[in-house]
Amino acid sequence: MPxxxxxxxxxxxxxxxxxxxxxxxxxLELESVGRDLWPxxxxxxxxxxxxxxxxxxxxxxxxxxxxxxxxxxxxSADDFPRISQKxxxxxxxxxxxxxxxxxxxxxxxxxxxxxxxxxxxxxxAPEAYETxxxxxxxxxxxxxxxxxxxxxxYVEAGKFFIVRTQxxxxxxxxxxxxxxxxxxxxxxxxxxxxxxxxxxFTRTGAHIGHTPGTPPLHAYPIEFVGDQIxxxxxxxxxxxxxxxxxxxxxxxxVA
Amino acid sequence: xxxxxxxxxxxxxxxxDLIVAERFYRDVxxxxxxxxxxxxxxxxxxxxxxxxxxxxxxxxxxxxxxIEREKFGRDREERDPTARIAxxxxxxxxxxxALIPLFLARRHDQEPPPEQMRGQPRHSFPAxxxxxxxxxxxxxxxxxxxxxxxxxxxxxxxxxxIYFKDPSSNFLEICVPRDPEAYxxxxxxxxxxx
Numbered sequence: 001m002p003x004x005x006x007x008x009x010x011x012x013x014x015x016x017x018x019x020x021x022x023x024x025x026x027x028l029e030l031e032s033v034g035r036d037l038w039p040x041x042x043x044x045x046x047x048x049x050x051x052x053x054x055x056x057x058x059x060x061x062x063x064x065x066x067x068x069x070x071x072x073x074x075x076s077a078d079d080f081p082r083i084s085q086k087x088x089x090x091x092x093x094x095x096x097x098x099x100x101x102x103x104x105x106x107x108x109x110x111x112x113x114x115x116x117x118x119x120x121x122x123x124x125a126p127e128a129y130e131t132x133x134x135x136x137x138x139x140x141x142x143x144x145x146x147x148x149x150x151x152x153x154y155v156e157a158g159k160f161f162i163v164r165t166q167x168x169x170x171x172x173x174x175x176x177x178x179x180x181x182x183x184x185x186x187x188x189x190x191x192x193x194x195x196x197x198x199x200x201f202t203r204t205g206a207h208i209g210h211t212p213g214t215p216p217l218h219a220y221p222i223e224f225v226g227d228q229i230x231x232x233x234x235x236x237x238x239x240x241x242x243x244x245x246x247x248x249x250x251x252x253x254v255a
Numbered sequence: 256x257x258x259x260x261x262x263x264x265x266x267x268x269x270x271x272d273l274i275v276a277e278r279f280y281r282d283v284x285x286x287x288x289x290x291x292x293x294x295x296x297x298x299x300x301x302x303x304x305x306x307x308x309x310x311x312x313x314x315x316x317x318x319x320x321x322i323e324r325e326k327f328g329r330d331r332e333e334r335d336p337t338a339r340i341a342x343x344x345x346x347x348x349x350x351x352x353a354l355i356p357l358f359l360a361r362r363h364d365q366e367p368p369p370e371q372m373r374g375q376p377r378h379s380f381p382a383x384x385x386x387x388x389x390x391x392x393x394x395x396x397x398x399x400x401x402x403x404x405x406x407x408x409x410x411x412x413x414x415x416x417i418y419f420k421d422p423s424s425n426f427l428e429i430c431v432p433r434d435p436e437a438y439x440x441x442x443x444x445x446x447x448x449x
Contacts, residue, residue: 002435002436002437002438002439002440003381003436003437003438003439003440004351004352004439004440005288005292005350005351005352005353005380005381005439005440006262006351006352006353006381006439007263007266007353007378007379007380008379008380008381008413008430008432008437009378009379009428009430010263010266010376010377010378010379011375011376011377011378011379011426011428012375012376013375013376028258028260029258029259029260030258030260031257031258033412034410037410037411037412038407038411038412039407039408039410039411040373040405040407040411046412047258048258049258049260049261049262049263050257050258050259050260050261050262051261051262052437053262053263054412055263058375065375066364066376068268068269068376069266069267069268069269069356069358070266070267071263071265071266071267072263072264072265072266073260073261073262073263073264074260074261074262074263074264075259075260075261076259076261079259082259083259121260122264210296210347
């Protein structure tokens with residue numbers, strides 16, 4: 001049965017196959033397929049990922065491999081700690097230089113191969129795809145009249161934005177629905193922006209970024225208590241793109 | 256037992272002209288596999304706000320600069336002004352499930368000779384025999400020089416290959432696997448991609 005289109009192989013130059021093979025076989029635990037399977041490539045060793053992609057090491061002892069940009073292996077969250085530990089023991093693990101950007105349940109390490117090439121491995125547990133609420137309880141954002149029509153205000157105490165338009169009010173979570181990083185509001189453009197993957201969302205949270213399928217920013221339930229806006233940050237609400245513009249009407253003051 | 260390494264999902268390559276590279280990958284690979292399987296995004300910083308923010312905080316594409324800073328110390332920034340650039344200008348190419356971030360090179364790298372079509376590092380993509388014929392046609396139409404088709408004897412796992420380079424001389428290969436089960440299907444691009 002045909003497979004989804006993907007990389008078929010990556011062919012990399014190594015200076016010493018005897019040195020590189022144990023790294024790819026024993027440390028990274030790639031499946032060894034065999035040596036010299038590619039008559040045109042010279043002395044080589046081939047490995048395979050679980051999805052059937054080939055990693056082909058081609059030896060050239062005369063030339064130091066050019067320093068290339070990194071490439072990334074995906075593995076399961078269960079396997080990640082074991083491989084990471086092995087890289088630590090070999091003093092090859094650089095660690096996660098972007099740890100502060102990661103979602104809950106997302107693990108990543110950068111490391112060197114025996115030729116000094118930077119590589120990366122990543123595991124993403126199911127919780128990384130969730131959008132957690134702030135979990136700060138019910139937060140009084142302020143008086144309704146504190147938020148002018150057209151304004152977007154960040155409420156630090158609850159980690160959310162109050163958005164007010166002619167149609168009403170929304171309390172929008174700051175957590176990016178793509179991978180849990182924090183959006184910031186760009187008032188010049190009337191949109192939210194996440195600097196981790198350059199995703200953008202409209203003022204009401206609809207997704208307009210480049211990662212197809214990312215849902216709108218989550219909203220929090222709002223209660224109007226007298227003239228105060230109270231936001232429940234323990235319970236965020238997923239919305240569809242069509243629902244993103246549905247504002248909560250502001251109660252009409254009793255004369 | 257299958258490897259715990261499920262897949263290699265992305266491989267970053269350096270390019271010396273982002274606009275030209277993005278056009279190349281869009282034209283060539285959507286010509287071979289169909290536009291529904293290829294998506295090219297220019298994901299560089301686009302606004303003053305973003306550029307200012309990235310300059311202060313770092314952002315996508317700064318991994319190498321961060322590693323070098325850690326390894327060589329801040330004096331490296333004094334020797335190499337480009338190390339101060341926060342947020343490498345970049346584009347993103349999806350070819351089916353394969354992700355190729357294109358990073359604008361921070362220096363002029365020596366390219367292989369124009370006549371050399373094969374080398375490492377190289378990324379290869381699978382094709383059915385019909386897609387291979389299409390690939391040859393697309394490369395000719397787009398005036399992309401290539402070597403092949405080259406027929407491989409056993410035990411090579413692919414029966415036939417063509418070799419070519421992108422405009423920044425990154426090596427590429429389209430190959431026909433010996434096992435028809437490794438031919439690519441025409442499933443649409445994944446959603447919610449990283």
